[in-house]
Amino acid sequence: MKGSALEEKPRKQSVRQMFADLFSRVRPHWRLTLIALIAVLFVALIEFALPQFIQYTIDVVIPEQQLDMLIWIIVGVIGGATLLIGFQFTGSYLMAIVGQRALYTLRNDLYSHMQHADVSFFDRNRTGDLMSRMTNDVNMLQQLLSSGLLNLMTDIFIFIAISTYMFYVNWQLATLILLTFPLLFFLTRYFAKRIRRAYWEVQGTLADMNNHLQDTFSGIRLVKSFAMEGHEEEQFSRRNESNRKANIHAAKNFSLFGPLVNFVNYLGMAIVIVVGAWQTIGGEMTVGMIATFIVYVRLLQNPIRRVSRLMNTIQQAAAAYDRIMAVLETKPVIQDPAHAKPLDIRHGDIHFHHVSFAYEDNLVLKEVDAHFHAGKTTAIVGPSGSGKTTLTQLISRFYDPTDGHITIDGTRIDEVTLSSLRSQIGVVSQDVVLFNGTIYDNIAYGQTQASFDDIRQAARVAYADSFIEELADGYEATVGERGVKLSGGQKQRISIARALLKDPSIILLDEATSALDTEAEKTIQAGLAELLQDRTTLVIAHRLSTIQNADHIIVLDEGRMIEQGTHRELLEKNGHYRRLYQSQFQQQVFS
Ligand SMILES: Nc1ncnc2c1ncn2[C@@H]1O[C@H](COP(=O)(O)OP(=O)(O)OP(=O)(O)O)[C@@H](O)[C@H]1O
Structure with missing residues (x-):
């Protein structure tokens, strides 16, 4: 048996690969995505157009005292803002649908992959960690798809519209502002790596907490019987603390990154004020243009700031994607x-x-x-x-x-x-596994064709029928998680009934070591004798x-x-x- 547990370290699965994968999952929903993108394009256009009212008001309406234009300006601004509501809603709602649909398939793929993984895969990996990959990590990607990418598209459109306009109106000033961008680029690269590593830590510690929860909740009787509640609280607190520290570490990087980006943006604003004032005094620009430029620089800041926030989401998602891929890339040996x-x-x-x-x-x-x-x-x-x-x-x-x-x-x-x-092959083992459902479901597990009579017959032969009939809900009684509502002997008899219904040629029996009372023991032995008759049995x-x-x-x-x-x-x-x-x-x- 070869293989080891899923990696504990980030694997630098490239962000590009993640996007390529997400893209292929979004492709089947291209119609919705296209409508969302068109809505987003309109959002960008309206956001770009609204500041034009400022320039017009300062440069035309005020100097020429066109008071009757003010009503049209109000209509224009409020109308634009109303349209913005409609387009923003359409874009974000549709992308949420696309994100949910795409990740629904990913989660299904992941589950199906795990169902077919080797038993040794489950020996090596902890349940809490696998659950965390199925839930938290997939949610992370969902967030990226639903809100992150939509914002990114809006931002790209706004960025293109504004920078084109700036170059068109005043290319010298626009060039100066854009000169600050390489600085942003390097800042982004530097922090991306750090934030990504930090989020790997965060998700790893979260999985560790999940593992602990899984162990101690399912083993709550053991914890209590050894009076280990205090110890487990400490253990949980230690893991919780690792998670807190990892989050704080991520937050430190992220909190530093935002203000640094802001600083570069203020640099841009300073350039507009100084150079713009200079050019206005020299008659090359109007006051309205400076005002509009300042609003645009501010508007440019939004995409950049949001991209920095998005970078956070992208890095978190990339860490999650790494963890998901680590599962998807393990190939079952036994197939x-x-x-x-x-x-x-x-x-x-x-x-x-x-x-x-x-x-x-x-x-x-x-x-x-x-x-x-x-x-x-x-x-x-x-x-x-x-x-x-x-x-x-x-x-x-x-x-x-x-x-x-x-x-x-x-x-x-x-x-x-x-x-x-x-x-x-029928397996009857000393630790009987029952799923949280009815007795009927547990006996019928895997035998979808079986009728109620078949199930009852199997229960009768396994000496389970009498105790089932005594329950208020009979075969419809729920057994509780892992069958906690049943006695050890009852669980054994249900598992024998389940094996009988399967009618296998071979029986693998791990005999119970736990002492049952003689009566229960006798009925179980009687049931087993029926089950083993004429079958190849290893006990x-x-x-x-x-x-x-x-x-x-x-x-x-x-x-x-x-x-x-x-x-x-x-x-x-x-x-x-x-x-x-x-x-x-x-x-x-x-x-
Ligand atoms: N899933 C596993 N991964 C790694 N090692 C294992 C695993 N299961 C069992 N082992 C090891 O293999 C050896 C044989 O275990 P196995 O359970 O087959 O013994 P056994 O004879 O059934 O023991 P017992 O009577 O105590 O149940 C033991 O040393 C055990 O530690």
């Missing part, structure tokens, strides 16, 4: 091979051929040659950590052997489709009766299969099994 056929299980004979397996560098199974007979029950025994669970997980291809291969009825399992393989055995009743036993020790045979044969061998039996199982006779 359907080319030309895979569905697995056709006739008997259910499972063979391990010289199978070795390592988690990263930890060799857990070593050259295992084992045969699990069709329709029979094989108990796997061995000390804790000897590789029993891992061995069963290789059959479902949750992991692939590092060496050797596995066959079912002579067909290599890595040559058939994953869905056909997994759909014929990680914890109970004496299970190994005694098993058709075959294999003994693992430090990843090696050291013995195999029936209970009697193995006892007679007087080897590892006998010692294991004496140390682990024999006392059960008396318990």
Whole structure:
């Protein structure tokens, strides 16, 4: 098993690549985007046109005392401002729609990618972190698309309109103002890098907080039973503090960047005042033109200031995009091979051929040659950590052997489709996983065709029907998050019913170690007996009766299969099994 956790550092995924990706997601909605852009173009034109009233008023209306023009000026300004409302609303509403639609597909892609990721991907990455990538990071991109890019377009249009006008009216003054721009350019580049790094930190610390929340909320009983509330508060506070510090660090850079940009803009204003006054005295400009120029320099400041704010959003989004791409770029190792056929299980004979397996560098199974007979029950025994669970997980291809291969009825399992393989394997494990839904949904999970009668029949055979019927809502009763509203034995029986409904040819059973009362134990055993009948079963055995009743036993020790045979044969061998039996199982006779 190869691979490592998703990166902890920014990868400098180029901003250009992010925009290219976003662009391809926006393209299907080009009509809405085009209307939004046209609206934005009008916004820019109106914002540009309104100051012209100042020049006209100062240079024409006041000197020529055209009082009757004032009404038209009011109509013009208020009319323009009203149109501005309409166009601004249209632009921002439509872009919000486009942003939501584009990111809806990204979030779906991301989820679908994660659903198909290897089990080892989830071993390596923490749930809170993955959730954070799905939610916060995608939201960041959404913000950029919906509001950020719209502002950018408005600003670009305004910038082009104003600078063209300035050059047209007074190119010398316009050139002087534009000379300040390279300074802005360098400032922007310098701060972009710093702000981006800072936001990577921010998002990383946020994910860390999410991880902590996920762990402690889902493990709240553990926290309380060890009276660790205070400790966890401290731990949370520490992560919260890292997040605060990272945010403050980002804010420091950002707060410095804004005023520096402002300073450069005031430099521009100083140039207009001095050079403009000079030219007006020399008769080359009018007072109205200076006034309009000053308003325009101010208006130019808006795009630049907003671009600086947008840069903040872009850097945040780029950091988020990096984190999303890190997920999207991990390729699952375990997938359907080319030309895979569905697995056709006739008997259910499972063979391990010289199978070795390592988690990263930890060799857990070593050259295992084992045969699990069709329709029979094989108990796997061995000390804790000897590789029993891992061995069963290789059959479902949750992991692939590092060496050797596995066959079912002579067909290599890595040559058939994953869905056909997994759909014929039932897993019943000691930690029963139930989703927050009704009992019905949990039994029917994965069996969309099943009728209510099928489900009820499965529950009956699993000895679950009687307790379900006693619940006020019966099969429609909700089980709570992870099934908290049910007892351990009830959860077990539901999971047996679920496996029965699936009707698999192979059963992988991790026997419960937790002590249940004898009554619950008896019903579970009865249900299990129904489930295992005539199916190839691998059971990680914890109970004496299970190994005694098993058709075959294999003994693992430090990843090696050291013995195999029936209970009697193995006892007679007087080897590892006998010692294991004496140390682990024999006392059960008396318990
Ligand atoms: N997802 C994993 N990632 C890395 N190492 C793992 C993983 N799961 C198990 N291991 C390691 O592999 C070894 C075998 O674990 P496995 O769970 O297969 O043993 P086991 O015999 O089932 O143990 P137990 O009886 O205690 O459940 C152990 O050393 C364990 O630390």
